[in-house]
Amino acid sequence: MIEDKNQQRTSLSELGEFGLIDHLTKNFKINHKSTIKGVGDDAAVLEFNNKKIVLTTDLLVEGVHFDLSYMPLKHLGYKAVMVNLSDVYAMNANPTQITISIAVSNRFPLEALEDLYAGVETAAKIYNIDVVGGDTTSSNTGLLISVTAIGEVDQEVYRSGAKPSDLLVVSGDLGGAYMGLQVLEREKEVYKVNPNSQPDLTPYSYIIERQLKPEARKDIVKLLKDLDVKPTSMIDISDGLSSEIIHLCKQSNAGCDLYEDKIPLDPQVISTCEEFNLDSTTVALNGGEDYELLFTISQTDFPKIKANPNFSVIGYMKEVSEGMHLVTRGESRIPIKAQGWKNFGD
Amino acid sequence: MIEDKNQQRTSLSELGEFGLIDHLTKNFKINHKSTIKGVGDDAAVLEFNNKKIVLTTDLLVEGVHFDLSYMPLKHLGYKAVMVNLSDVYAMNANPTQITISIAVSNRFPLEALEDLYAGVETAAKIYNIDVVGGDTTSSNTGLLISVTAIGEVDQEVYRSGAKPSDLLVVSGDLGGAYMGLQVLEREKEVYKVNPNSQPDLTPYSYIIERQLKPEARKDIVKLLKDLDVKPTSMIDISDGLSSEIIHLCKQSNAGCDLYEDKIPLDPQVISTCEEFNLDSTTVALNGGEDYELLFTISQTDFPKIKANPNFSVIGYMKEVSEGMHLVTRGESRIPIKAQGWKNFGD
Numbered sequence: 001m002i003e004d005k006n007q008q009r010t011s012l013s014e015l016g017e018f019g020l021i022d023h024l025t026k027n028f029k030i031n032h033k034s035t036i037k038g039v040g041d042d043a044a045v046l047e048f049n050n051k052k053i054v055l056t057t058d059l060l061v062e063g064v065h066f067d068l069s070y071m072p073l074k075h076l077g078y079k080a081v082m083v084n085l086s087d088v089y090a091m092n093a094n095p096t097q098i099t100i101s102i103a104v105s106n107r108f109p110l111e112a113l114e115d116l117y118a119g120v121e122t123a124a125k126i127y128n129i130d131v132v133g134g135d136t137t138s139s140n141t142g143l144l145i146s147v148t149a150i151g152e153v154d155q156e157v158y159r160s161g162a163k164p165s166d167l168l169v170v171s172g173d174l175g176g177a178y179m180g181l182q183v184l185e186r187e188k189e190v191y192k193v194n195p196n197s198q199p200d201l202t203p204y205s206y207i208i209e210r211q212l213k214p215e216a217r218k219d220i221v222k223l224l225k226d227l228d229v230k231p232t233s234m235i236d237i238s239d240g241l242s243s244e245i246i247h248l249c250k251q252s253n254a255g256c257d258l259y260e261d262k263i264p265l266d267p268q269v270i271s272t273c274e275e276f277n278l279d280s281t282t283v284a285l286n287g288g289e290d291y292e293l294l295f296t297i298s299q300t301d302f303p304k305i306k307a308n309p310n311f312s313v314i315g316y317m318k319e320v321s322e323g324m325h326l327v328t329r330g331e332s333r334i335p336i337k338a339q340g341w342k343n344f345g346d
Numbered sequence: 347m348i349e350d351k352n353q354q355r356t357s358l359s360e361l362g363e364f365g366l367i368d369h370l371t372k373n374f375k376i377n378h379k380s381t382i383k384g385v386g387d388d389a390a391v392l393e394f395n396n397k398k399i400v401l402t403t404d405l406l407v408e409g410v411h412f413d414l415s416y417m418p419l420k421h422l423g424y425k426a427v428m429v430n431l432s433d434v435y436a437m438n439a440n441p442t443q444i445t446i447s448i449a450v451s452n453r454f455p456l457e458a459l460e461d462l463y464a465g466v467e468t469a470a471k472i473y474n475i476d477v478v479g480g481d482t483t484s485s486n487t488g489l490l491i492s493v494t495a496i497g498e499v500d501q502e503v504y505r506s507g508a509k510p511s512d513l514l515v516v517s518g519d520l521g522g523a524y525m526g527l528q529v530l531e532r533e534k535e536v537y538k539v540n541p542n543s544q545p546d547l548t549p550y551s552y553i554i555e556r557q558l559k560p561e562a563r564k565d566i567v568k569l570l571k572d573l574d575v576k577p578t579s580m581i582d583i584s585d586g587l588s589s590e591i592i593h594l595c596k597q598s599n600a601g602c603d604l605y606e607d608k609i610p611l612d613p614q615v616i617s618t619c620e621e622f623n624l625d626s627t628t629v630a631l632n633g634g635e636d637y638e639l640l641f642t643i644s645q646t647d648f649p650k651i652k653a654n655p656n657f658s659v660i661g662y663m664k665e666v667s668e669g670m671h672l673v674t675r676g677e678s679r680i681p682i683k684a685q686g687w688k689n690f691g692d
Contacts, residue, residue: 009455009456009457010455010456010457011452011455011456012450012452012454012455012456012459012484013452014456015456020456020459020482021480021482023456023460024459024460024463024482025463025477025480027463027467028467028470028476028477029470029471029476030476030478031474031476032442032443032474032475032476034442034443034498035442035443035476035478037478038476038477038478038479039477039478039479039480043479044443044445044478044479046442046443046478046496048394048395048397048399048498049394049395049396049397050395051394051395051397053394055443055445055478055479055494055496056445056479057445057447057479057480057481057492057494058447058481059447059448059449059481059483059490059492061449061483061484061485061486062486063486064449064483064484064485064486065483096378096380096381096392097378097380097381097390097392097401099390099401099402099403099494101403101404101405101492102405103405103407103410103490104358106357106358106359108358109355109356109357109358110355110356110357110358110360110361110366110369111355111356113358113366113370114369114370117370117371117373121373121374124374125375128377128378129378130374130375130376130377130378130381130384131371131374131384131385132376132381132383132384132385132390132392132401133384133385133389133390133401133402133403134367134371134385134403135403135404135405136366136367136370137405137407137410137411138358138407138410139407139410139490140407140408140409140410140487140488141486141487141488142486142487144405144449144485144490146403146405146447146492148401148403148445148494150392150401152380152394
């Protein structure tokens, strides 16, 4: 009945996820004084009676973000919470409540959803958050999970506060979740050919756990506070280091130098990259799903974090005119480009 | 690789939506003192620095909640916001912020999403809310929209506060959205047979608008305040009158008598029911998607609302031992049963 008279059709993949969000939300106006920060950071910041809270939401879609042939539902429930808590921590906030909504097809029995919710419950217990609501509906095809998280914050940290000469710091190590995914995908193919194969996944235990059961870096927010370090900017690494660095630089109107030899890699990532004939730097830059925190600090704070094994200084911020570069082991300077999580690719 | 060793399989349709949510969330514990009310009402209630806010979230799934063959995307964006605002108003709260997330397949061009967001923007403008975040991702099949709304509240109203002898009141009229859907479904079938048919939908304009462009009852919350009426309990009518009455009665531990001849029906609902050979009372009881407010008031407040055309007193609350009944025009007493929105039906 309703004809599409609009002949102009622009493919979503032309814009990519971030271009799409920017484009669709560019007309939205902020009217409430309780809205401190709207679209454009890891979370929105709201203020009620001088108390600031952060609000963030994420969708996980079967076949796009997860594959149930190797992702146990309990882990999936846990991970769906982590993905959101990571955004809360990236604001320097502490999560307090979440809602969880699912759309699920009839092919899932009740017992499957019980597993999923058991994972949510475990995450809620460990991270001390209350599950306060949600929605449950059917879908015609797969499973979709939508989580919204709320947190309390005293001093929020945005993506936009980095200054030239600030140090670029990352928690933990990178590339593990992506390499874990490569191993799982390979085993899935093996299983298709030979369902009786009993793979020994012990050599990949760390990277598989990074993929299937990531932890949001609750400890880092506390540690930075204990060390009396206030990051000048912060973001979580969900889409890959290069994508997140570009966000920080663009929103801070700055450039940066990132040192290839400083990117923290677990030995299992290095060995598995060799096995798969992949370049570990590329994996760390573009892999995504590590849920580590990337932040900048003033150089005067360097002594406070210097000896801490949780942190790696991987570069420093520069003037915007100097651009964003990866300084390779061979001392070449390569412009940083985002690949990130382009899930609108055709 | 991961075998399903659990042979027990309980179909989701055995539980229905509400049974499912209750079942899945029954183990969740509340730990934060900022959580005033968790799962189980139209919205969660949180308190930060003595300021109470409500939080609610809803999913809309293509093929389950909407059919794009007759739902224009702009209207869909508008409706997705309304569905959530209605829950906020049902807490006696005023919405201030929303987030909107979509999962969308590549078959949608950018222009389609622009239409969807234009509807969201229009709703945000009219209802004075800030759009502060969201997520955008691809899906393998259709379109899914997840909206989360936040509102401010001074005196929240729960489903659980109704007392025996309280009056049962509803805003507006009922059954329109469901009958609008019936007309649209019929025209879709006609269109399939003859794409050149030019249906005259003028006789159905009101009910089609109720389906395609519902309005959340912002005015009712304000009106009740102006009239100095504080409802003892309240819920919004998304699943049908009988389902919502059952929620109010169960959570208030009360019974009720609902009078068939008091149920407010628009003349277009009555005439279209006749045309479709449907019973208008059944449609009002089970149709859903009216987004009116159902609430109870103390009898002492009756004079304040008596003459107001926005309200219909449709019954009164009784002791729980007396059960929940529809008193028909013929003065039979029929137990009220929920049909509601059983979207897990096989």
